Amino acid sequence: MKKIILSLVLTLCMCMGLAGCKEAGDIEDSSYVLAMGIEKTEHGYLIDYSCADFTKAQDNQGTKVPSKSIVYTGKSLNDANQKFERSQPKKLNFGHLKVIVFTNGQMDDTMIEELLDHSDIAKSVLVLKSRKTLKELFSIEKNLPISFGEYMAKGIESSPKVKKPKDLSLGRIYGRR
Template sequence: MKKIIISLLMAAVTAAALTGCKEAGDIEDSSYVLAMGIEKTENGYLIDYSCADFSKAQDNQGTKVPSKSVVYSGRSFNETNQSFEQTQPKKLNFGHLKVIVFTNGQIDDTMIEELLDHSEIAKSVLILKSKKQLKELFSIEKDLPVSFGEYMAKGIESSPKVKKPKDLSLGRIYGRK
């Protein structure tokens, strides 16, 4: 009897180990956001989602994946994300987000709160601001051999003007680590 119970228990453990996570999907089912640009407007926000563009990635590039931007508008971060997911075949994935740039030289506190509360956005994401407008800032993306997010993060990390790049992170600036 003891052998039967152990055998059944082992079979159950093996079956559980062989099944995948229900939430896990194919890599092709997600839009991996590597950088975001946020611009405050009269009616809410414009958000530029700079996502990994695997169609332009070459096999020998390793982790150097270019990116491609799409811009959506909404009254909040969540509303803009919903607009994206209603019109795009892929789900947003913020797990690889490196940089968020606020344009027109202003960081919006309401948007910061939404970013801090979003479960997928790491507190280590760099928060930057630019005097440029969204379109102008992301116009260089098409000419980059790497993603816009990687380009911006490397630029900050190697800049002699920035002594501690980690001090520019979402969690360190806004008190949540």
């Protein structure tokens, strides 16, 4: 009797293990944010989500996927994220985020805190500041063969002016590693 119960329990455990993740979904169900631009306005923020554009990706490109920007306004990052997810059929995925750029030469402490507290944004993401506006900065994206995030990250890593690119990460700049 004990052998039968034990074998039933083991069989049940194996079936549950083989069932897979209940949260797992298709790659097409997410918008993979590869870069973000943040511009402070008098009413909150403009946030540019530069997401992987798989419609432009070619089979032989490997990891070289172009990106496409979508801009949302919000009083906070969370507000803009919610607006994005209400208007788009895909869920935001920050797992591949490489670069966050603050535009108009302004970094915002409130936004930095939100980024640090966001559970899906890695502390290794590069944080940069640009004098350009959001529109000016991301205007080159449509002409790039790779994503804007990959373009910016490679530019920082290969720049002779930047000795330690990792020192520009969200966690290192703001003390949370």
